[in-house]
Amino acid sequence: MKPSRRSDVPGFEVMSILAEIEKLRAAGRDIISLTAGEPGSGAPPAVNAAAAEVHGQNTVLNYSPSFGIAPLRQALAEHYSNWHDVDIPVERIAVTTGSSGAFVLSFLAAFDPGDRVALARPGYPAYRNILTSLGIEVVELDCGPEVRFQPTAEQLEAEVAANGPLKGLMVASPANPTGTMVSRQQLTELAQWCRSNEVQLISDEIYHGITFEQPGVSAAEVDEQAVIISSFSKYWGMPGWRLGWTVLPEYLVDPVARLAGNVALCPPHGSQIAAVKAFSAESMAFAEEQLADYAAARELVLNSLEELGWGNAAPADGAFYVYAHLGDHLKRHGDATSYAKALLHEAGVAVVPGSDFDPVNGHEWIRLSLAPGSDAVRGGLERIRLFHG
Secondary structure, eight states, rough: EEEEEEEEEEEHHHHHHHHHHHHHTTTOOOOOOOSSSOOOOOOHHHHHHHHHHHTTTTTOOOOOTTTTOOOHHHHHHHHHHHHOOOOGGGEEEEEEEEEHHHHHHHHHHOHHHHHHEEEEHHHHHHHHHHHHHOOOOOEEHHHOOGTTSSHHHHHHHHHHHOOOOOOOEEEEESOTTTTTOOHHHHHHHHHHHHHHHEEEEEEEETTOOOOOSOOOGGGGGGGTEEEEEEEESSSSSGGGGGOEEEEEEEEHHHHHHHHHHHSSSSSSSHHHHGGGGGSSSSHHHHHHHHHHHHHHHHHHTTTTTTHHHHHOOOOOTTTTTEEEETTTHHHHHHSSSHHHHHIIIIIIEEEEGGGTTTTTGGGGEEEETTTTHHHHHHHHHHHHHHOOO
């Protein structure tokens, strides 16, 4: 017996690093982890209190509707009105088991095996791996510093001219690992190109709210045919609650509903009840306090780049990452994986090599997470300086 060919996708290296961190800590090592995008703050207190009330009252948690409970979907619709000044019918909003569930459902509904879907490289590896496992051809666009690590309409035109039509385009703004964002004009241009070429635009907006110079532009503001994917994991600090959502174009509502009822039945019921409180004034204020700390951590890193001897860094417009080239450190360590391993074992600081995000050029880059907060980042930077000598 053999496993399926579709299961032959790379693992996520950050998960291996987290396992190594656990071993080192169990052996008594003091490790500062600047790896995963896990906010150190946890959920807003009002959300935690709502969850405690749910369980304290022994609330019966059964299956919810496959698209989620009505109060949460309504709260999400109001959120888009407040943040983006768009009116989205509740019927087009589906609550999912994390953003991961939204990716799987939207990919299944929008694409057939053999379809070609474009995405930026570097980018979040799960896009590539989920699409590949579903038999969809991934078209990686080489998006380096010259295009601010984001895809352009010109790249899409060139790809189609060289290799044939596309069926989808995956965009992330702010992006993981780079933190770069697309402007309203660029997002509009991409959306117009997609409509003109019958390409489904999918916009990952999971890091909306975590921006430093200007707010993120939602694809809902420029194209009602876009698929939008987001989550409570980042801005609200709730990754373990496994709760995300997708905003769907009308033609995908029924297909996703039928798939959702079969694939996962429903998102976690208790998490949904508590998450309604994420949109309270108290919770939004809490999230903004965490944003201020991410901003402080970002400044610490950006102001240290020259001293650390790292090379160019991607413009960290949003999210909570700094993606930096290793510069002259490559001469000593050879590649980012060796650098990250030495940094972890010798200095007790964990970062992520860029090879997860870019299988072509990522061996020269590392990603440092700001999510643990400014105190952890400050301590990590001090150790990195000593490691560099």
